[in-house]
Amino acid sequence: MKNLFPILTVVAAIVVLWYGAAVWLNAPWAYDKAQRADITLSTSGLIADTWSQKKPKLPAPHQVTQEIWKTTAEKKITSKRSLIYHSWVTLSATLLGFALGAVLGIALAVGIVFNRTMDMSVMPWVITSQTIPILAVAPMIIVVLNAVGIQGLLPKAIISMYLSFFPVVVGMVKGLRSPDHMQLDQMRTWHASGAQTFWRLRLPSSMPYLFTSLKIAMAAAIVGAIVGELPTGAVAGLGARLLAGSYYGQTIQIWSALLVAAALAATLVAIIGLIQRIVLNRMGMAQ
Structure with missing residues (x-):
């Protein structure tokens, strides 16, 4: 357990930074959509948008995890999408x-x-x-x-x-x-x-x-x-x-x-x- 703690700490830090970078890089597209729709984005709305875009500059960790799950567990091994x-x-x-x-x-x-x-x-x-x-x-x-x-x-x-x-x-x-x-x-x-x-x-x-x-x-x-x-x-x-x-x-x-x-x-x-x-x-x- 002592050996795992430093590894898990580093992984957690990477995930936090990854989520933050996803907000930063995907924010311009979120603001552009909000401006064209003539709405004002709140902080929570901005975060939700940047973590759920279909073609983000940087996908959020949970988006990548979901994609891996879909293309492994939910696909046949012989499928060209697996x-x-x-x-x-x-x-x-x-x-x-x-x-x-x-x-x-x-x-x-x-x-x-x-x-x-x-x-x-x-x-x-x-x-x-x-x-x-x-x-x-x-x-x-x-x-x-x-x-x-x-x-x-x-x-x-x-x-x-x-x-x-x-x-x-x-x-x-x-x-x-x-x-x-x-x-x-x-x-x-x-x-x-x-x-x-x-x-x-x-x-x-x-x-x-x-x-x-x-x-x-x-x-x-x-x-x-x-x-x-x-x-x-x-x-x-x-x-x-x-x-x-x-x-x-x-x-x-x-x-x-x-x-x-x-x-x-x-x-x-x-x-x-x-x-x-x-x-x-x-x-x-x-x-």
């Missing part, structure tokens, strides 16, 4: 991209740590790759893959991989280099081979770094999946919901998709955190 359906489409690309990014990141990290040529040549390019805005890269990836007949899930997964492999590379390089000289000297004293040093010392030592980087990679992967849905004009996925909402000025739809995406990312990161605790406890590295 946020569960769209979440599953985005989740599929996220998980595939995350898996590809994790494998690529770990492979590059091993090569960078054990090969000086890769360390000097590959690592700068890995860092440079992240300076290119994903919004500029995503359309190019989609166009190139479409030109060779690759469509559907894979292009979005590759964009997710592009964002997610970097934190894994950085975290694993740091983790594989975390054993100190005394530990490495001890392995040499035991006549351990390079492979034995890797499996018995370097890899176990890198686990805390790996799981931390995987959490960041997962959050980046879901961003990549959503961004990958935007230039394709997709009709399914949370990115498609955001795109459709922006086309028709449905801000409530946009915010509901954003909150569902945030909840999905938080759930996936929490799952990695649970796996982290289990694995590190079994390895004797209690967190």
